[in-house]
Amino acid sequence: xxxxxxxxxxxxxxxxxxxxxxxxxxxxxxxxxxxxxxxxxxxxxxxxxxxxxxxxxxxxxxxxxxxxxxxxxxxxxxxxxxxxxxxxxxxxxxxxxxxxxxxxxxxxxxxxxxxxxxxxxxxxxxxxxxxxxxxxxxxxxxxxxxxxxxxxxxxxxxxxxxxxxxxxxxxxxxxxxxxxxxxxxxxxxxxxxxxxxxxxxxxxxxxxxxxxxxxxxxxxxxxxxxxxxxxxxxxxxxxxxxxxx
Amino acid sequence: xxxxxxxxxxxxxxxxxxxxxxxxxxxxxxxxxxxxxxxxxxxxxxxxxxxxxxxxxxxxxxxxxxxxxxxxxxxxxxxxxxxxxxxxxxxxxxxxxxxxxxxxxxxxxxxxxxxxxxxxxxxxxxxxxxxxxxxxxxxxxxxxxxxxxxxxxxxxxxxxxxxxxxxxxxxxxxxxxxxxxxxxxxxxxxxxxxxxxxxxxxxxxxxxxxxxxxxxxxxxxxxxxxxxxxxxxxxxxxxxxxxxxxxxxxxxxxxxxxxxxxxxxxxxxxxxxxxxxxxxxxxxxxxxxxxxx
Ligand code: SF4
Ligand code: SF4
Numbered sequence: 428x429x430x431x432x433x434x435x436x437x438x439x440x441x442x443x444x445x446x447x448x449x450x451x452x453x454x455x456x457x458x459x460x461x462x463x464x465x466x467x468x469x470x471x472x473x474x475x476x477x478x479x480x481x482x483x484x485x486x487x488x489x490x491x492x493x494x495x496x497x498x499x500x501x502x503x504x505x506x507x508x509x510x511x512x513x514x515x516x517x518x519x520x521x522x523x524x525x526x527x528x529x530x531x532x533x534x535x536x537x538x539x540x541x542x543x544x545x546x547x548x549x550x551x552x553x554x555x556x557x558x559x560x561x562x563x564x565x566x567x568x569x570x571x572x573x574x575x576x577x578x579x580x581x582x583x584x585x586x587x588x589x590x591x592x593x594x595x596x597x598x599x600x601x602x603x604x605x606x607x608x609x610x611x612x613x614x615x616x617x618x619x620x621x622x623x624x625x626x627x628x629x630x631x632x633x634x635x636x637x638x639x640x641x642x643x644x645x646x647x648x649x650x651x652x653x654x655x656x657x658x659x660x661x662x663x664x665x666x667x668x669x670x671x672x
Numbered sequence: 673x674x675x676x677x678x679x680x681x682x683x684x685x686x687x688x689x690x691x692x693x694x695x696x697x698x699x700x701x702x703x704x705x706x707x708x709x710x711x712x713x714x715x716x717x718x719x720x721x722x723x724x725x726x727x728x729x730x731x732x733x734x735x736x737x738x739x740x741x742x743x744x745x746x747x748x749x750x751x752x753x754x755x756x757x758x759x760x761x762x763x764x765x766x767x768x769x770x771x772x773x774x775x776x777x778x779x780x781x782x783x784x785x786x787x788x789x790x791x792x793x794x795x796x797x798x799x800x801x802x803x804x805x806x807x808x809x810x811x812x813x814x815x816x817x818x819x820x821x822x823x824x825x826x827x828x829x830x831x832x833x834x835x836x837x838x839x840x841x842x843x844x845x846x847x848x849x850x851x852x853x854x855x856x857x858x859x860x861x862x863x864x865x866x867x868x869x870x871x872x873x874x875x876x877x878x879x880x881x882x883x884x885x886x887x888x889x890x891x892x893x894x895x896x897x898x899x900x901x902x903x904x905x906x907x908x909x910x911x912x913x914x915x916x917x918x919x920x921x922x923x924x925x926x927x928x929x930x931x932x933x934x935x936x937x938x939x940x941x942x943x944x945x946x947x948x949x950x951x952x953x954x955x956x957x958x959x960x961x962x963x964x965x
Contacts, residue, residue: 545732
């Protein structure tokens, strides 16, 4: 059903720490692996060994350079992006078949591939580029928050988190319940000023991003003393001579 | 947005078909019984159905298309599907009465005409509802779709004066939507800074994309190539969709089949150009993540 739930009991989602992500793409690979081997149509690659390879991914890392407006060095920010499991998910309400839905129990936004007709309208409705049509299967793919891991009693407890979170070697990704103000993710968001992406789109994302911490400013002109060395002796004579020429 | 031929054919032809069906249903055009009525109604149904079929080619998994009638509560695409089928069903007895009986059936004809226009409105709302495509997300979008349907219908109906009037309106609507559309992305307030949330630090630029090749999102939503000749195409769209048909209708005698055919060919060419631009020029905010628009 494409009507959004009035409220969800839990709000499961991710916190992504932009201060820590090193842009290694390990989460991208882990996500592709898990979601190809498990639930639903595998994430296809098209022309993987050809001239113009492309493929379906549910998580992608962009890298940006930010020039601080107050001056100082530009900052490099690696920016992982996947479905934010929005509270007001526009991708769900536009779906004509009822394949897209948001779960009332935990807020996860999912696609029932058996009902999807591959019209692509939900991908148009998502501001974040979090949905990709699988070009081999012709159905819409998106992050499931690893719904087949987080409740999976066959896995050791430590593995019952999304594959990207489990894999991240830097600890930049955290999984938890945003409806609980005392959860790990809620506390991180409160402490570090976790933010929404494109709040003006009115999607009310559940996933939050922690902004990168400000960088140290270099001391004023650290190289001047070295460049100002006065030459003496023969070198000094040459120096003065050359200056006159 | 990628201007897929199937979607251009779908919106242009179904708009024309349902526009014409509205005139027929309302009894504004009553062809003589027999073959003439059969051909005239066949034309309306033909355009509408061919348009709808073209939309199926856009689907990745058409075997589930039947489910598209289920989510009318929230989805404009679902509503469009339902209203298009309802229109075609309700107008069928009207068509049969005219073909075999030679008189219009206003009891079903008027509701059918109304439904035909509602169908076109639903089609337009599929696009107008999308906040992610600021150029579409405005009330001029449904106005543009409705004006196209009414103009095409008037031309097919052979109403010279009405066609000319609607062509004038269409010109104004197209000029307005081109100009207002150009400012919509900036007005939406979405920028690379809001997309990344990094605007508090400063100016953001893409330094490395997530992949070296392309992907579904870029192919589907970041269509920059086509914008190069946009200005020329805008002139062509207005000239063919509105100005030339108006001139033909001005010169041609009322009800001249040759005049109608010529005006229609011009109009459809212009409509296709306008619809191509409608997609090609539309910027999706996801482009901001790719440093494109
Ligand atoms: S991020 Fe996109 S796909 Fe995910 S819930 Fe929000 S709108 Fe839907
Ligand atoms: S692509 Fe599938 S999930 Fe998306 S809107 Fe269409 S039918 Fe619904």
